[in-house]
Amino acid sequence: MLQRQYEAKKEEADEQLKRVLKAQEELNQLNRTLKQVEEYNEVMKSEIAVTRRTTYRVEENVVNLEKAKKKQDLLIDNMNEEIKRLNEQKTLYQAQLISQKEETAAARNT
Numbered sequence: 001m002l003q004r005q006y007e008a009k010k011e012e013a014d015e016q017l018k019r020v021l022k023a024q025e026e027l028n029q030l031n032r033t034l035k036q037v038e039e040y041n042e043v044m045k046s047e048i049a050v051t052r053r054t055t056y057r058v059e060e061n062v063v064n065l066e067k068a069k070k071k072q073d074l075l076i077d078n079m080n081e082e083i084k085r086l087n088e089q090k091t092l093y094q095a096q097l098i099s100q101k102e103e104t105a106a107a108r109n110t
Helices: 002-109
Strands: none
16 A cells, blocks of 8 residues: 555656646747847847948938039029029120221211
């Protein structure tokens, strides 16, 4: 009878040990998975930070290009205004030249 109780307790202890070992293995697997997920998260944080810095640089470059374009547009507008003013002055000088030639011709004919 004592032998049977011993065997039953030993068998129960062996079953509990199997359950503990199985639970320990599951826990180890979960810890490995958790570690992989944490490492992946760190890699993603790093990649996001790099992407964010790159985006900020690109946005800054776009802003600088827009400023340069506005400056260039202003320069072109100023040059067009200068061309218009010079053309008007040229037209005025041509009219004066014609008038002076006519006066000179009229003075020679008198």
